[in-house]
Amino acid sequence: MGRRRTAVLISGRGSNLQALLDATRAPDHPAEIVRVISNRAGAFGLERAAQAGVATSVVAHRDYPDRPSFERALQERLLADGVELVCLAGFMRVLTPYFVDAWRDRLINIHPSLLPAFPGLDTHARALAAGVRFTGCTVHFVRTEVDLGPIIVQAAVPVLEGDDPERLAARVLEAEHRCYPIGLRLVAGGQARIEGERVVIAGGAHPPGITIHPDL
Ligand code: GAR
Numbered sequence: 001m002g003r004r005r006t007a008v009l010i011s012g013r014g015s016n017l018q019a020l021l022d023a024t025r026a027p028d029h030p031a032e033i034v035r036v037i038s039n040r041a042g043a044f045g046l047e048r049a050a051q052a053g054v055a056t057s058v059v060a061h062r063d064y065p066d067r068p069s070f071e072r073a074l075q076e077r078l079l080a081d082g083v084e085l086v087c088l089a090g091f092m093r094v095l096t097p098y099f100v101d102a103w104r105d106r107l108i109n110i111h112p113s114l115l116p117a118f119p120g121l122d123t124h125a126r127a128l129a130a131g132v133r134f135t136g137c138t139v140h141f142v143r144t145e146v147d148l149g150p151i152i153v154q155a156a157v158p159v160l161e162g163d164d165p166e167r168l169a170a171r172v173l174e175a176e177h178r179c180y181p182i183g184l185r186l187v188a189g190g191q192a193r194i195e196g197e198r199v200v201i202a203g204g205a206h207p208p209g210i211t212i213h214p215d216l
Contacts, residue, residue, distance in 0.1 A: 003032035004188040007083040009074070009091040010038050014045020015173060016089040016110055016180050021052045023181030031188035035081045037074065039093055055081075061093055071099040085188060088142065089180070097144045105194055107142040108187055110180050112172045114138060114154055119147030124165040124172070134158055135168065137176045139183030141194065150199045152192050153183040155210040175210065182208055 006024070008017050017036060024033050036049035039061045049056045057077055064070035070093075078086065088109040100107065113123045115138040118130075127135040136156040143149035155175035159168060186192040191202040201208070 003030055004084045005034045005082050006031040006085040006087060006184070006188065007035040007037060007078055007081065008033055008045075008049075008087045008089050010036060010043055010045040010089050011040050011092040012043050012045065012090050014043065014048045014089065016176055017045045018048050019177035019180055020087060020089065020184060021048065021054065023184070025052075029185060029188075030190075031085060031184050035077070035083065037077060039070075039091070045089075067094075067096050068098060071096060075099065075102060085184075087180070087184060094146055095142070095144075100142055100144050103142070105141060108152065108183060109140060109142050109147070109149070110176055110183070111138050111140070111147045112169065112176060113147075114156065115140060115147060115151065122165075124168045127159065128163060128165060128168065132159060135172060137172050137179055139179050141199070150194050150197050152186055152199050153179045153208045153210070155179050178210060182210075 008020060010017050021033060023029060024031050033054050035055050035057065036045065037057045037059055038046050039059060041058045041060060046056045059073050059077060061070045064073060084106065086103050086107045113127060114136040118126050134156045136154055138151055139153040140151045141149040155178065157172050157175050186201060193200050193202065
Protein backbone atom coordinates (compact mmCIF):
# COMPACT_ATOMS: atom_id res chain seq x y z
CA MET A 1 0.00 0.00 0.00
CA GLY A 2 1.37 3.44 -0.89
CA ARG A 3 1.52 6.23 1.63
CA ARG A 4 -1.87 7.73 2.38
CA ARG A 5 -2.26 11.19 0.91
CA THR A 6 -2.96 13.43 3.90
CA ALA A 7 -4.03 17.05 4.29
CA VAL A 8 -3.70 19.07 7.49
CA LEU A 9 -6.18 21.85 8.26
CA ILE A 10 -4.95 24.62 10.57
CA SER A 11 -5.91 28.05 11.83
CA GLY A 12 -2.79 29.32 13.57
CA ARG A 13 0.55 28.48 15.14
CA GLY A 14 0.76 24.97 13.72
CA SER A 15 2.93 23.29 16.34
CA ASN A 16 0.96 20.06 15.94
CA LEU A 17 1.32 20.40 12.19
CA GLN A 18 5.09 20.62 12.78
CA ALA A 19 5.02 17.38 14.77
CA LEU A 20 3.17 15.71 11.88
CA LEU A 21 5.54 17.16 9.27
CA ASP A 22 8.54 15.90 11.26
CA ALA A 23 7.09 12.44 11.78
CA THR A 24 5.99 11.92 8.18
CA ARG A 25 9.44 12.85 6.89
CA ALA A 26 10.41 9.25 7.65
CA PRO A 27 9.95 7.39 4.35
CA ASP A 28 8.38 4.41 6.11
CA HIS A 29 5.64 6.54 7.66
CA PRO A 30 2.29 5.39 6.21
CA ALA A 31 1.10 8.99 5.68
CA GLU A 32 2.41 11.66 3.35
CA ILE A 33 1.34 15.26 3.91
CA VAL A 34 0.47 16.63 0.50
CA ARG A 35 -1.36 19.84 1.44
CA VAL A 36 -1.79 22.23 4.36
CA ILE A 37 -4.89 24.43 4.31
CA SER A 38 -5.50 27.37 6.62
CA ASN A 39 -8.69 29.34 7.04
CA ARG A 40 -6.53 32.30 8.12
CA ALA A 41 -4.05 33.94 5.76
CA GLY A 42 -1.56 34.89 8.49
CA ALA A 43 -1.34 31.48 10.14
CA PHE A 44 2.26 30.69 11.12
CA GLY A 45 1.64 27.05 10.25
CA LEU A 46 1.64 28.02 6.57
CA GLU A 47 5.28 29.03 6.93
CA ARG A 48 6.09 25.73 8.62
CA ALA A 49 4.53 23.86 5.69
CA ALA A 50 6.38 25.95 3.12
CA GLN A 51 9.64 25.33 5.03
CA ALA A 52 8.95 21.60 4.74
CA GLY A 53 8.24 21.90 1.02
CA VAL A 54 4.54 21.07 1.38
CA ALA A 55 1.92 22.81 -0.77
CA THR A 56 -0.29 25.31 1.06
CA SER A 57 -3.62 26.97 0.45
CA VAL A 58 -5.66 29.59 2.22
CA VAL A 59 -9.39 28.95 2.15
CA ALA A 60 -10.62 31.88 4.21
CA HIS A 61 -14.02 31.34 5.77
CA ARG A 62 -14.61 35.09 5.59
CA ASP A 63 -14.60 34.88 1.80
CA TYR A 64 -17.71 32.70 1.81
CA PRO A 65 -21.27 33.65 2.72
CA ASP A 66 -21.96 30.57 4.85
CA ARG A 67 -20.45 27.37 6.23
CA PRO A 68 -21.64 25.09 3.41
CA SER A 69 -19.99 27.17 0.69
CA PHE A 70 -16.77 27.44 2.74
CA GLU A 71 -16.75 23.67 3.21
CA ARG A 72 -17.45 23.04 -0.48
CA ALA A 73 -14.35 25.10 -1.28
CA LEU A 74 -12.30 23.03 1.18
CA GLN A 75 -13.72 19.86 -0.33
CA GLU A 76 -12.82 20.90 -3.88
CA ARG A 77 -9.24 21.56 -2.84
CA LEU A 78 -8.94 18.21 -1.06
CA LEU A 79 -10.44 16.26 -3.95
CA ALA A 80 -8.22 18.04 -6.47
CA ASP A 81 -5.20 16.84 -4.45
CA GLY A 82 -6.44 13.27 -4.24
CA VAL A 83 -6.44 13.50 -0.44
CA GLU A 84 -7.37 10.32 1.45
CA LEU A 85 -7.02 11.44 5.08
CA VAL A 86 -7.59 14.79 6.78
CA CYS A 87 -6.03 15.91 10.08
CA LEU A 88 -7.42 18.87 11.98
CA ALA A 89 -4.59 20.53 13.90
CA GLY A 90 -5.83 23.60 15.74
CA PHE A 91 -8.44 24.18 13.03
CA MET A 92 -10.87 26.45 14.84
CA ARG A 93 -13.98 26.19 12.65
CA VAL A 94 -16.90 23.95 13.51
CA LEU A 95 -17.53 21.59 10.59
CA THR A 96 -21.05 20.72 9.44
CA PRO A 97 -22.38 17.20 8.79
CA TYR A 98 -21.79 17.77 5.05
CA PHE A 99 -18.01 17.80 5.54
CA VAL A 100 -17.81 15.44 8.50
CA ASP A 101 -19.89 12.75 6.79
CA ALA A 102 -17.96 13.09 3.54
CA TRP A 103 -14.79 12.23 5.51
CA ARG A 104 -16.29 9.78 7.97
CA ASP A 105 -13.54 7.62 9.52
CA ARG A 106 -10.93 9.50 7.47
CA LEU A 107 -10.97 12.74 9.49
CA ILE A 108 -9.06 13.04 12.77
CA ASN A 109 -8.59 15.79 15.32
CA ILE A 110 -6.50 16.57 18.37
CA HIS A 111 -8.04 18.17 21.42
CA PRO A 112 -6.19 19.35 24.55
CA SER A 113 -8.12 17.39 27.18
CA LEU A 114 -8.93 13.82 28.11
CA LEU A 115 -12.18 13.61 26.16
CA PRO A 116 -15.04 13.27 26.84
CA ALA A 117 -14.03 15.72 29.62
CA PHE A 118 -13.76 19.38 28.67
CA PRO A 119 -14.73 19.55 24.99
CA GLY A 120 -14.86 23.01 23.42
CA LEU A 121 -12.87 26.13 24.27
CA ASP A 122 -10.99 27.29 27.40
CA THR A 123 -10.14 23.68 28.16
CA HIS A 124 -7.27 24.32 30.55
CA ALA A 125 -9.02 27.01 32.57
CA ARG A 126 -11.99 24.69 32.98
CA ALA A 127 -9.76 21.77 34.00
CA LEU A 128 -8.10 23.98 36.64
CA ALA A 129 -11.47 25.24 37.89
CA ALA A 130 -12.70 21.65 38.21
CA GLY A 131 -9.64 20.73 40.27
CA VAL A 132 -8.77 17.62 38.23
CA ARG A 133 -5.40 16.05 39.10
CA PHE A 134 -4.80 14.88 35.54
CA THR A 135 -5.72 16.28 32.19
CA GLY A 136 -4.15 15.51 28.82
CA CYS A 137 -4.92 15.28 25.16
CA THR A 138 -6.91 13.10 22.79
CA VAL A 139 -6.54 12.16 19.14
CA HIS A 140 -9.93 11.04 17.86
CA PHE A 141 -12.01 10.44 14.76
CA VAL A 142 -14.32 13.38 14.09
CA ARG A 143 -18.07 13.10 14.42
CA THR A 144 -20.62 15.87 14.03
CA GLU A 145 -20.65 16.66 17.77
CA VAL A 146 -17.71 18.98 18.48
CA ASP A 147 -14.68 17.29 20.11
CA LEU A 148 -16.35 13.89 20.32
CA GLY A 149 -15.72 10.71 18.39
CA PRO A 150 -13.89 7.39 18.63
CA ILE A 151 -10.68 7.79 20.63
CA ILE A 152 -7.41 6.71 18.97
CA VAL A 153 -4.67 7.90 21.38
CA GLN A 154 -4.68 9.69 24.72
CA ALA A 155 -1.98 11.00 27.01
CA ALA A 156 -2.50 11.83 30.67
CA VAL A 157 -0.67 14.88 31.97
CA PRO A 158 -0.55 15.87 35.66
CA VAL A 159 -1.92 19.17 36.90
CA LEU A 160 0.71 20.69 39.19
CA GLU A 161 0.58 23.09 42.11
CA GLY A 162 0.72 26.66 40.87
CA ASP A 163 -0.43 25.86 37.33
CA ASP A 164 -2.20 28.55 35.39
CA PRO A 165 -3.87 27.86 32.03
CA GLU A 166 -0.71 28.80 30.11
CA ARG A 167 1.63 26.53 32.08
CA LEU A 168 -0.80 23.67 31.87
CA ALA A 169 -1.36 24.25 28.15
CA ALA A 170 2.39 24.12 27.52
CA ARG A 171 2.70 20.78 29.35
CA VAL A 172 -0.27 19.32 27.48
CA LEU A 173 1.09 20.61 24.16
CA GLU A 174 4.23 18.49 24.60
CA ALA A 175 1.98 15.48 24.97
CA GLU A 176 0.01 16.52 21.88
CA HIS A 177 3.17 16.54 19.82
CA ARG A 178 3.87 12.94 20.86
CA CYS A 179 0.32 11.69 20.42
CA TYR A 180 -0.70 13.13 17.06
CA PRO A 181 2.02 11.40 15.00
CA ILE A 182 1.16 8.11 16.74
CA GLY A 183 -2.53 8.58 15.95
CA LEU A 184 -1.86 9.42 12.32
CA ARG A 185 0.46 6.42 11.99
CA LEU A 186 -2.21 4.07 13.36
CA VAL A 187 -4.94 5.44 11.09
CA ALA A 188 -2.84 5.73 7.93
CA GLY A 189 -1.37 2.29 8.51
CA GLY A 190 -4.85 0.78 8.82
CA GLN A 191 -4.24 -0.40 12.41
CA ALA A 192 -7.00 1.70 14.00
CA ARG A 193 -10.33 0.02 13.23
CA ILE A 194 -13.65 1.37 14.44
CA GLU A 195 -15.96 -1.17 16.08
CA GLY A 196 -19.18 0.34 17.31
CA GLU A 197 -17.87 3.74 18.30
CA ARG A 198 -14.66 2.46 19.84
CA VAL A 199 -11.28 2.17 18.19
CA VAL A 200 -9.68 -1.26 18.22
CA ILE A 201 -5.98 -1.41 17.46
CA ALA A 202 -4.95 -4.26 15.15
CA GLY A 203 -3.34 -7.27 16.71
CA GLY A 204 -5.46 -7.10 19.85
CA ALA A 205 -3.13 -4.56 21.47
CA HIS A 206 -4.67 -2.02 23.80
CA PRO A 207 -5.25 1.38 22.23
CA PRO A 208 -2.27 3.52 23.10
CA GLY A 209 -2.34 5.49 26.31
CA ILE A 210 0.67 7.52 27.31
CA THR A 211 1.46 9.01 30.70
CA ILE A 212 3.52 12.14 30.61
CA HIS A 213 5.56 12.77 33.74
CA PRO A 214 6.06 16.23 35.21
CA ASP A 215 9.75 16.20 34.41
CA LEU A 216 9.18 15.47 30.71
C1 GAR B 1 -3.74 22.68 20.22
O1 GAR B 1 -3.58 22.71 21.61
C2 GAR B 1 -4.94 21.84 19.83
O2 GAR B 1 -5.11 20.71 20.65
C3 GAR B 1 -6.06 22.82 20.02
O3 GAR B 1 -5.57 24.02 19.48
C4 GAR B 1 -4.14 24.05 19.68
C5 GAR B 1 -3.48 24.34 18.36
O4 GAR B 1 -2.10 24.54 18.52
N1 GAR B 1 -7.28 22.39 19.35
C6 GAR B 1 -8.49 22.53 19.85
O5 GAR B 1 -8.72 23.11 20.89
C7 GAR B 1 -9.60 21.91 19.03
N2 GAR B 1 -10.82 21.87 19.76
P1 GAR B 1 -1.11 24.41 17.30
O6 GAR B 1 -1.66 25.34 16.19
O7 GAR B 1 0.21 24.89 17.80
O8 GAR B 1 -1.09 22.99 16.85
